[in-house]
Amino acid sequence: xxxxTAKHTLKAFxxxxxxxxxxxxGAFADGHGAVKVGMITTLTGGGAGLGVDIRDGFMLAVxxxxxxxxxxxxxxxxxxxxxxxxxxxxxIQSEKVDILxxxxxxxxxxxxxxxxxxxxxxxxxxxxxxxxxxGKGCHENYFNVAWQNDNxxxxxxxxxxxxxxxxxxxxxxxxxxxxxxxxxxxxxYDGALAGEVYTKLGQTDYAAEIAQIRASGxxxxxxxxxxxxxxxxxxxxxDSGIELPVVGPAFSFDQGILQAVGDAALGVxxxxxxxxxxxxxxxxxxxxxxxxxxxxxPSLYASQGFDTANLILSAMAKADVKDQDAFRAALKEADxxxxxxxxxFGNNQHxxxxxxxxxxxxxxxxxxxxxxxxxxxNHQDVYAAExxxx
Amino acid sequence: MSTxxxxxxxxxxxxxxxxxxxxxxxxxxxxxxxxLINLAHGSLYMIGAFAAAAVAGWTGSFVLxxxxxxxxxxxxxxxxxxxxxRRLYARDHLDQVLATFALILIFSExxxxxxxxxxxxxxxxxxxxGTVMLPGGIQYSLYRLAIIIIGLIVAAGLFLLISKTRVxxxxxxxxxxxxxxxxxxxxxxxxxxxxxxxxxxxxGLSGALxxxxxxxxxxxxxxxxxxxxxxxxxxxxxxxxxxxxGAILVGLTDTLGRTVLPVVFSTFMEASAATSVGSxxxxxxxxxxxxxxxxxxxxxxxxxx
Numbered sequence: 001x002x003x004x005t006a007k008h009t010l011k012a013f014x015x016x017x018x019x020x021x022x023x024x025x026g027a028f029a030d031g032h033g034a035v036k037v038g039m040i041t042t043l044t045g046g047g048a049g050l051g052v053d054i055r056d057g058f059m060l061a062v063x064x065x066x067x068x069x070x071x072x073x074x075x076x077x078x079x080x081x082x083x084x085x086x087x088x089x090x091x092i093q094s095e096k097v098d099i100l101x102x103x104x105x106x107x108x109x110x111x112x113x114x115x116x117x118x119x120x121x122x123x124x125x126x127x128x129x130x131x132x133x134x135g136k137g138c139h140e141n142y143f144n145v146a147w148q149n150d151n152x153x154x155x156x157x158x159x160x161x162x163x164x165x166x167x168x169x170x171x172x173x174x175x176x177x178x179x180x181x182x183x184x185x186x187x188x189y190d191g192a193l194a195g196e197v198y199t200k201l202g203q204t205d206y207a208a209e210i211a212q213i214r215a216s217g218x219x220x221x222x223x224x225x226x227x228x229x230x231x232x233x234x235x236x237x238x239d240s241g242i243e244l245p246v247v248g249p250a251f252s253f254d255q256g257i258l259q260a261v262g263d264a265a266l267g268v269x270x271x272x273x274x275x276x277x278x279x280x281x282x283x284x285x286x287x288x289x290x291x292x293x294x295x296x297x298p299s300l301y302a303s304q305g306f307d308t309a310n311l312i313l314s315a316m317a318k319a320d321v322k323d324q325d326a327f328r329a330a331l332k333e334a335d336x337x338x339x340x341x342x343x344x345f346g347n348n349q350h351x352x353x354x355x356x357x358x359x360x361x362x363x364x365x366x367x368x369x370x371x372x373x374x375x376x377x378n379h380q381d382v383y384a385a386e387x388x389x390x
Numbered sequence: 391m392s393t394x395x396x397x398x399x400x401x402x403x404x405x406x407x408x409x410x411x412x413x414x415x416x417x418x419x420x421x422x423x424x425x426l427i428n429l430a431h432g433s434l435y436m437i438g439a440f441a442a443a444a445v446a447g448w449t450g451s452f453v454l455x456x457x458x459x460x461x462x463x464x465x466x467x468x469x470x471x472x473x474x475x476r477r478l479y480a481r482d483h484l485d486q487v488l489a490t491f492a493l494i495l496i497f498s499e500x501x502x503x504x505x506x507x508x509x510x511x512x513x514x515x516x517x518x519x520g521t522v523m524l525p526g527g528i529q530y531s532l533y534r535l536a537i538i539i540i541g542l543i544v545a546a547g548l549f550l551l552i553s554k555t556r557v558x559x560x561x562x563x564x565x566x567x568x569x570x571x572x573x574x575x576x577x578x579x580x581x582x583x584x585x586x587x588x589x590x591x592x593x594g595l596s597g598a599l600x601x602x603x604x605x606x607x608x609x610x611x612x613x614x615x616x617x618x619x620x621x622x623x624x625x626x627x628x629x630x631x632x633x634x635x636g637a638i639l640v641g642l643t644d645t646l647g648r649t650v651l652p653v654v655f656s657t658f659m660e661a662s663a664a665t666s667v668g669s670x671x672x673x674x675x676x677x678x679x680x681x682x683x684x685x686x687x688x689x690x691x692x693x694x695x
Contacts, residue, residue: 044499045609048507174669196662197652198669202613204604207402207534208645214529215395231509231605239514239531239603241521260509260605 033320034069037312038091040084040112041102043076047227049256050104050301051076054126056294057305058101064289065313073097079104081111088112092119098321099124101308104301106130106149106177117141120324122331126308127301129350130176135383138348141324143331145311146304147273148350148381149177152249153184155271155355155375156222160247162375166191169218169244171209173225174198181224181249187382194218199225204232210240220244226251231260238264245269250369253360255299258367265360265367273355274303274340275371282337297368303339310336342378348387352380398528399649400642405534407641408541412596413614414621414633415548416589422628423564423585426475427483429490431593431618432611433497438463438594439601439610440501443512452515456598463594464587466497471586476579494612502608509607512598537599544592545634552630561585565628620676624683626693635691640676647675 039058042051055074062070073095077084084103091097099122103109109128116123117139129148133139160168170185170193172178178198186193194216197209213221221244225233230252237246250272258265276287276297286306290298298306314336319326334344346352355376358369417431441462446455470493478486513519514533521529552558560581563571572578597611604610621640625632652668659667683691 043507044502048502048608049509052507174666174673179666196665198666199648200669200673204600204610204613205402205406207405207531208399208648211395211398211402212649214398215392228509228605228607228610231607232603235513235605236531236603239519239521239533241529241531256508260511260607262511262513264513 033322034071035099035312035316035321036095036097037070037072037099037101038088038095038097039072039074039102040077040087040091040100040108041074042079042104043074045078047079047104050127050227050299051102053256053299053301054102054104054305054308057290057298057302057307058126058309060286060290060293060302061306061309061313065310067313067316069316070313074102077103077108079108081108084108084112085115088116092116092121098122099312101126101312103128106180107175109133110176113142114139122321122324122327124308124311124331126304128177129381131180131383132176134348134350134381135386136388138383138387138389140328140349140389142349143311143345144350145308146351147353147355148383149180150184150187150383151355151376151379151381152251152271152273153181153222153224154188155357155379156247156249157185157188159269159271159357159373159375160185160189160220160222161191163220163245163247165189165220165245165247167194167217167219168192168222169194169197169213169216169220170222171195171197171199171225172223173201173203173229175201177226178224185222185224189222199229203229206233206236209233210237210242213237213244214240214242218244221246223248224251227257231257234261234264234268247271250274250300250358253358253369254301255297255368256301258360258369262367266362268360269372270358270360270369271355271375272300272358272369273351273353274300275356275358275369277370278339278341278356280337280339280341283339283341286339297366307336307338307340307343310338346380346384347389348381348384349389350381350384352378355379394526394528395649397526398530399645401528401530401538402534403642403645404638405538405541405641406645407638408538408545409596409600410614410617410621410641411541411545411634411637412592412599413618414625414637415545415630416592417615417618418622418625418628418630418633419561419585420589421622423561424479424582425568426478427486427490428475428589429487429615430470430493430497431589432615433494434463434467434590434593435597435611435614436501436608437466437497438597439512439606440505440510441594442598442601443510443606444505446512447510452518452602455512456595459594459598460591463597464591467590467594468583468587471583475586476582479582498608505608507608509605512601512606514602533603540599544595548630557581557584617676620680622690624680624690626687626690628694629690629692632690632692639679643679644672644676647672651675 075087101124104127106128113123122141125144127146129144134148172181253270315330318330321327356371357373357375359372438459442455442459445458518533522532621636625636651672652665655664655668
């Protein structure tokens with residue numbers, strides 16, 4: 001016997017395949033509709049490691065839940081904004097997804113999110129948290145499960161101040177997240193600046209910047225250079241003979257990157273909202289099962305993908321995605337066991353969470369991080385005040 | 391800005407230029423001799439770096455890794471010349487661009503299948519790490535100094551190869567008149583495969599040398615490829631001398647622009663605005679240089695019409 005809800009769901013799917021029909025019927029068993037998630041992330045080209053981790057973390061949570069009501073469509077944006085926009089149009093118009101997620105890069109998120117939310121879709125960000133979407137540009141259908149871009153840099157600034165650094169040399173690539181990074185660092189760090197440099201996005205040779213650092217008389221270096229840029233910088237920095245302490249956000253010291261940096265990263269202090277040694281049951285299970293499933297340690301990005309999926313699953317248990325108001329309220333409750341411990345949303349639907357200081361260590365043959373202190377407790381971004389949501 | 395810093399930056403520019411030369415030399419040789427635009431040159435650079443990282447991982451020897459990069463890139467170069475590129479010589483440039491772009495995608499995905507999506511580890515050998523004190527009290531990275539020296543040796547070797555040897559004579563003859571040299575009994579297809587493999591090997595060597603101080607990852611070749619094209623357009627397409635001059639010019643412009651421009655702007659602007667305007671302008675500088683050169687010398691510095 002097919003109930004009214006299930007009929008409705010089936011109708012919404014239109015030309016659904018036999019598979020998604022089973023999903024829809026399964027949905028009826030729970031009393032709530034099936035959810036179709038469109039994941040747009042970077043799976044090829046430079047930076048693919050980040051997207052792969054988000055996808056793997058997300059799918060691990062979906063598999064573990066055993067929930068057959070959730071269908072995930074995954075597409076590769078190749079780190080190109082135009083491709084991401086095309087994919088989101090396709091997912092919204094022909095795939096008829098209910099929720100979009102997956103984007104790694106801020107410039108891609110800015111190209112996709114406003115139009116997706118304007119078309120009445122939910123967007124849950126597993127990584128990028130550009131300023132523009134946190135303050136005046138916040139939207140009731142946009143949730144960020146990772147952080148606002150400034151957050152980890154603010155923590156780095158707070159840590160630098162607490163450590164007593166008074167003359168930092170700071171550098172970041174010249175793009176939205178890079179500008180957010182330097183702004184964030186300066187918000188909590190109140191010493192002098194020995195130098196402030198914007199590098200080219202995708203730059204791989206830092207000889208010129210390293211020479212400037214050497215000549216600047218700085219007492220510490222803060223840098224935000226995600227992906228391959230960070231690997232290049234750290235190797236060249238280690239080779240330059242400069243021995244100033246380095247601080248930075250987790251992105252350049254992440255599990256996927258550390259093995260390629262090697263000894264050059266040992267001892268560096270970096271800030272993150274997650275690490276594999278955070279002591280809670282959800283995290284322990286996550287680290288173990290991720291390693292068993294994929295044969296590598298999870299990264300920060302994987303943890304964010306995992307949390308994003310669990311957030312969706314928690315909302316699905318409470319409300320039907322077709323009832324947008326109820327589903328939104330369920331998302332906002334953030335009633336799931338986050339692997340980072342305590343987690344809740346602020347009024348702008350960005351996280352309020354602890355941010356830790358980690359140090360790069362070597363465990364056997366594997367380079368990884370351990371938490372050494374807490375930089376900021378229950379930290380919320382400053383843009384929340386400009387957001388009109390309650 | 392002190393003189394010492396300026397000299398160090400000139401060295402950095404030189405090192406960057408020499409590295410670009412290794413890439414551009416192969417590209418310009420292939421274009422000059424065969425009239426082929428090879429977008430897959432960046433993939434050969436990537437193959438060199440991955441081969442070096444893999445061999446360094448197995449054997450721990452940097453010298454073996456460099457040799458592996460040369461051989462792997464030359465091998466793949468010869469392979470694609472024999473299977474794909476050979477069919478493109480008679481076609482127009484658009485077909486060549488399309489086919490070699492397809493090769494980029496094939497190589498990138500094949501590399502990902504083989505090595506995974508995460509960057510590989512390749513480090514400088516112990517005997518080349520650290521810094522040396524140069525005359526005048528400049529502390530400079532030993533490895534970068536080695537890159538400059540290797541690059542200059544390769545440049546000298548190429549000049550000798552092309553100007554003094556029989557093969558070089560054929561290459562020059564091939565540049566001037568492809569049909570005539572064939573009619574004179576030179577096996578043009580063997581010559582083409584050789585030149586292509588030589589260009590590929592240089593790209594592979596450059597990838598391996600740079601891979602040790604940067605990151606060895608899929609897609610690492612494309613940004614360099616763009617710069618290499620700028621270099622050969624500035625130097626004059628087909629000219630090795632032009633490639634060297636263009637590479638060093640681009641290397642110096644880019645490095646010095648990045649450091650000097652923000653300083654210059656900060657003399658009359660507020661500090662953080664100067665940094666962002668200066669660095670934005672610095673990233674355009676080499677293209678402005680290219681446009682400037684093309685206005686006065688439309689065929690490039692050493693190009694023939």
